[in-house]
Amino acid sequence: MGTTADLRRTPLTDRHEAAGARLVDFSGFLMPVQYDGILDEVKRVRTQAGTFDLCHMGRCRIVGDRRVEAAQYLVHVHVEALKQGAIRYSFFARDDGTTMDDVLIYKDVDEIFFCINAGNRARDLAWMDEVARRYGCTLEDQSDELAMIAIQGPRSVDTMAHLCSGDLAALKYYNFYRGKVLDVPAMISRTGYTGEDGFEIYFENSHAGRIWDAILDKGRTHGVTPIGLAARDTLRLEAGMALYGHELDDTTNPVEAGIVFAPIKHKHDFSGRAAIERMLVEGPQRRLTGFTTESKRVPRQGYDVVDFDHALVGTVCSGSPSPTLGTNIGTAYVIDGKDAPGTHLAMDIKGTRHEIKLHALPFYMRPR
Amino acid sequence: MSNPKDLKYTESHEWVRVQGDVATIGITAHAAESLSDLVFIDLPSVGDDLSAGESFGEIESVKAVSDLNAPVSGEVVEVNGDLEDNLKDINDDPYGKGWLVKVKLSGGTDHLLDAAAYDAHVQEHA
Numbered sequence: 001m002g003t004t005a006d007l008r009r010t011p012l013t014d015r016h017e018a019a020g021a022r023l024v025d026f027s028g029f030l031m032p033v034q035y036d037g038i039l040d041e042v043k044r045v046r047t048q049a050g051t052f053d054l055c056h057m058g059r060c061r062i063v064g065d066r067r068v069e070a071a072q073y074l075v076h077v078h079v080e081a082l083k084q085g086a087i088r089y090s091f092f093a094r095d096d097g098t099t100m101d102d103v104l105i106y107k108d109v110d111e112i113f114f115c116i117n118a119g120n121r122a123r124d125l126a127w128m129d130e131v132a133r134r135y136g137c138t139l140e141d142q143s144d145e146l147a148m149i150a151i152q153g154p155r156s157v158d159t160m161a162h163l164c165s166g167d168l169a170a171l172k173y174y175n176f177y178r179g180k181v182l183d184v185p186a187m188i189s190r191t192g193y194t195g196e197d198g199f200e201i202y203f204e205n206s207h208a209g210r211i212w213d214a215i216l217d218k219g220r221t222h223g224v225t226p227i228g229l230a231a232r233d234t235l236r237l238e239a240g241m242a243l244y245g246h247e248l249d250d251t252t253n254p255v256e257a258g259i260v261f262a263p264i265k266h267k268h269d270f271s272g273r274a275a276i277e278r279m280l281v282e283g284p285q286r287r288l289t290g291f292t293t294e295s296k297r298v299p300r301q302g303y304d305v306v307d308f309d310h311a312l313v314g315t316v317c318s319g320s321p322s323p324t325l326g327t328n329i330g331t332a333y334v335i336d337g338k339d340a341p342g343t344h345l346a347m348d349i350k351g352t353r354h355e356i357k358l359h360a361l362p363f364y365m366r367p368r
Numbered sequence: 369m370s371n372p373k374d375l376k377y378t379e380s381h382e383w384v385r386v387q388g389d390v391a392t393i394g395i396t397a398h399a400a401e402s403l404s405d406l407v408f409i410d411l412p413s414v415g416d417d418l419s420a421g422e423s424f425g426e427i428e429s430v431k432a433v434s435d436l437n438a439p440v441s442g443e444v445v446e447v448n449g450d451l452e453d454n455l456k457d458i459n460d461d462p463y464g465k466g467w468l469v470k471v472k473l474s475g476g477t478d479h480l481l482d483a484a485a486y487d488a489h490v491q492e493h494a
Binding site: 022033034037038039230233234296297298300320321328 | 401402404405407408428430431433
């Protein structure tokens with residue numbers, strides 16, 4: 001790892017430093033990993049709300065007459081059938097069905113917008129550019145010109161209602177509209193990576209500081225504070241959401257990850273379709289599952305999962321203490337037949353067995 | 369950040385307080401702050417031998433598990449048994465109540481850093 005001087009900064013890094021956040025290298029960006037304490041920050045998002053600097057994320061769009069066809073080759077959802085303003089969760093797959101990244105796709109009037117992972121940005125953009133060109137379209141990387149801020153938690157609507165134009169409360173989950181935050185044109189998206197209600201907003205970079213300050217100022221009476229990436233990771237894990245590099249990687253496929261679980265009804269080809277349909281028919285050899293453990297040891301990526309005959313039956317993907325459940329939780333790929341919720345298995349930490357109990361994902365769903 | 373002048377340090381962020389032939393070992397304020405929310409610690413037992421430079425236990429935070437590296441060689445004569453239920457002592461008072469083990473020295477301490485050298489090491493890698 002280089003020194004922090006080599007790392008990229010977001011328009012908000014100065015504010016994180018001034019707030020006393022601990023900053024770390026995250027995909028080449030200097031990002032706040034925590035402010036007060038990870039577990040307190042998790043509780044705050046579950047009970048009040050918090051803001052997240054997501055300016056490191058990759059953001060781009062495909063424009064051109066055949067943009068819908070180009071986007072369709074990239075994702076498994078039926079792009080043409082999406083209404084304007086709709087957002088879907090999907091993935092980029094290779095011919096063999098393995099995942100290159102997981103993504104959000106936004107259907108707008110004259111563009112298809114994507115939010116992609118910071119760590120995969122370069123290779124995603126290269127792949128998307130290749131596909132866009134095949135359809136005579138243009139891929140525009142907007143990562144460095146757009147800011148991205150999330151506000152997540154039950155008090156998100158109260159906080160944002162007076163800062164945004166339009167009927168924020170009427171915006172449906174996984175939908176977006178173009179309006180204004182303060183006087184700044186913005187894409188306002190009812191999405192998030194925490195399992196809570198909330199918004200992700202995109203707007204021109206130079207306004208980032210002013211908007212961040214306005215949200216925190218308006219949110220003060222609602223208990224809103226900035227939240228670091230560590231709490232974000234625990235929040236997403238409780239909500240059963242995948243993190244590329246953990247639940248998904250170059251060797252996983254969307255069937256075993258549980259992203260594709262029913263036959264794909266539309267007829268359009270997309271990268272990886274044939275392999276994914278074959279996996280659907282044959283059934284996966286392993287499945288992504290959650291688990292809880294009474295052990296004080298936190299599950300960590302790469303720990304072996306073993307059964308009571310000491311046979312290797314799986315591998316841990318992620319783990320964290322869960323402030324919401326009050327126990328340690330994790331995700332793992334477990335072989336077919338051993339993966340039923342409720343199954344008692346163990347994780348092996350340096351030769352010591354720590355009992356785990358499989359738990360269907362997600363661990364947490366917000367009350368609605 | 370100021371680290372106590374009367375202690376010795378390692379590059380892996382342990383501290384040592386030498387009193388006669390007994391060395392008290394802990395982790396530095398910098399290490400405690402970096403680890404932040406601690407959830408688990410695995411320490412050796414009285415009578416175990418520590419070997420300088422080798423792992424003598426593990427400390428786990430919400431986000432990571434780290435080896436504890438022995439700054440000195442010696443036999444463990446006392447273990448801070450209060451820590452198991454009070455891991456926060458390590459964050460709140462790393463050079464006091466947050467001590468980990470005491471060992472009867474069987475080797476030297478010349479290889480350890482003084483406070484100024486450790487401060488510089490932390491600055492360099494911040």
